[in-house]
Amino acid sequence: MTVQPGWYTDPAEPSTQRYWDGDGWVGAPLPADATPPPGPPPAEPEPSTAPPAGPASPEGTGTTTTATPTAIPTSGLPGVPGSPIPPGAPGAPPANGVPPWPGAAGSASPGQPPTGPVPPVWGYPPYPFPAPEPRPHGRALAPLGARIGARLIDIGLVLLLNVLVNGWFVWQYVEEIGPVYREILRRSMAGDSSTDGLPPVSAQADWLLLVILLIAAALWFAYEVPAMANTGQTVGKRVLRLKVVALGENEHLGFGRAARRWNTLGLPTFFWYCCGIGFLLQLIDCAFALFDRPLRQALHDKRAQTVVVRLDRLATAASAPAADRSDTPGGPTT
Numbered sequence: 001m002t003v004q005p006g007w008y009t010d011p012a013e014p015s016t017q018r019y020w021d022g023d024g025w026v027g028a029p030l031p032a033d034a035t036p037p038p039g040p041p042p043a044e045p046e047p048s049t050a051p052p053a054g055p056a057s058p059e060g061t062g063t064t065t066t067a068t069p070t071a072i073p074t075s076g077l078p079g080v081p082g083s084p085i086p087p088g089a090p091g092a093p094p095a096n097g098v099p100p101w102p103g104a105a106g107s108a109s110p111g112q113p114p115t116g117p118v119p120p121v122w123g124y125p126p127y128p129f130p131a132p133e134p135r136p137h138g139r140a141l142a143p144l145g146a147r148i149g150a151r152l153i154d155i156g157l158v159l160l161l162n163v164l165v166n167g168w169f170v171w172q173y174v175e176e177i178g179p180v181y182r183e184i185l186r187r188s189m190a191g192d193s194s195t196d197g198l199p200p201v202s203a204q205a206d207w208l209l210l211v212i213l214l215i216a217a218a219l220w221f222a223y224e225v226p227a228m229a230n231t232g233q234t235v236g237k238r239v240l241r242l243k244v245v246a247l248g249e250n251e252h253l254g255f256g257r258a259a260r261r262w263n264t265l266g267l268p269t270f271f272w273y274c275c276g277i278g279f280l281l282q283l284i285d286c287a288f289a290l291f292d293r294p295l296r297q298a299l300h301d302k303r304a305q306t307v308v309v310r311l312d313r314l315a316t317a318a319s320a321p322a323a324d325r326s327d328t329p330g331g332p333t334t
Contacts, residue, residue: 004022005019005020005021005022005028005040006019007020007036008018008020008022008096009027011132013029014032015031015032016028016029016030016031016032017030017031017032017034017036018030019036019040019041021040021193026040026041027040027042028041031167033183039121045148045287049236054175058105058124062181067184067269077118078170082083082165086255091147091210101105101194106148110231111186124263125228131294133294134294134295134311135230135308136245136247136250136295137245137309138309139309139310139311140309140310141245141295141296141308141309142242142296142308142309142310143310144289144290145215145239146240146242147242147289147308149236149240150234150236150237150239150240150242151236151286153235153236153238154224154234154235154236154237154238157223157236158216158220158223159195161223162215162216162219165215165219166212166219169208169212169215172208173205173208173209173212175202176202176208177201180198180199180200180201183198183199184198205312207271212222213269213270213272213273214270216269217266217267217269217270220269221262221266222263223257224258224262224266225255225258225262226255226258228244228253228258228261228262229253229254229257229258229259230254231243232244232245232251232253238310241310241311241312242281242308242309242310242311243310243311244288244301244306244307244308244309245308245309246304246305246306247295247305247306248305253304253306257304257305257306258304259301260304261301261304261306263298263300264285264299264304265286265298265299265300266283268281268282268285269282284299285298285299285300286298288302289301295307296308
């Protein structure tokens with residue numbers, strides 16, 4: 001793909017913009033938020049080669065040294081016919097044909113600072129290549145497949161903990177509600193769909209269910225939150241080389257942020273007995289990462305301002321020198 005000439009963000013230094021003439025970068029860079037001239041940057045003036053004026057001859061020698069007059073440039077001077085006015089000078093035409101907005105630099109009254117909000121970017125060409133993927137703390141975002149695999153490993157380990165700790169309560173709950181379900185199964189096999197005369201469910205079954213959910217949530221909290229607070233990795237994320245980092249300057253989560261991240265996903269466990277509403281909320285939470293861009297955050301990540309990255313490929317773009325500046329912006333390097 002041939003990129004049309006114009007001003008674009010410099011891939012090697014996103015805080016600046018440069019002019020692309022179709023074959024390479026030309027001219028000096030400008031700040032990314034500055035308004036560029038409508039065409040290529042003006043050529044830098046060549047240094048003057050006029051010889052310096054010689055010293056005056058000593059008295060009595062009879063000779064005099066005349067200094068060579070230096071030509072005064074008239075380009076861009078007001079009042080000189082045919083002289084172009086540099087961009088940004090008083091009386092210069094607006095760049096790209098766009099007049100300055102109220103309060104912009106150059107439009108305020110003399111002696112008054114510019115006021116008013118900065119308007120959206122006008123007159124810029126469309127971005128010729130996709131924006132680069134974010135790299136929080138210099139690391140690539142974790143693939144969704146690896147995140148799902150890590151979560152399945154963690155679910156299996158938490159389920160194993162529940163079998164060891166919560167098994168007796170689950171057995172008692174099954175014994176309480178077993179007669180009811182066995183009677184419903186017997187009637188359905190006989191073609192009877194009535195619900196009259198079913199064995200009543202004791203109040204102890206409701207208490208057992210609440211205890212089971214409470215223990216399950218506590219085991220999940222104890223498994224995930226301390227590990228996230230210390231290293232940002234559970235067992236599943238450690239196996240698949242993933243890590244949860246904060247979006248701030250410090251990538252360490254800490255206990256408070258790790259607890260907020262778990263609360264959004266773990267607390268709906270208490271609503272599992274309400275026709276599966278809790279499980280549906282957790283499913284929506286995790287599925288949000290499939291559609292979120294550009295950081296692929298689930299709802300619990302947005303709540304705690306965290307993001308999941310992978311550890312097997314560290315960022316090298318920031319440390320590698322820009323050796324080849326003649327390639328097409330954003331194009332593949334060879």
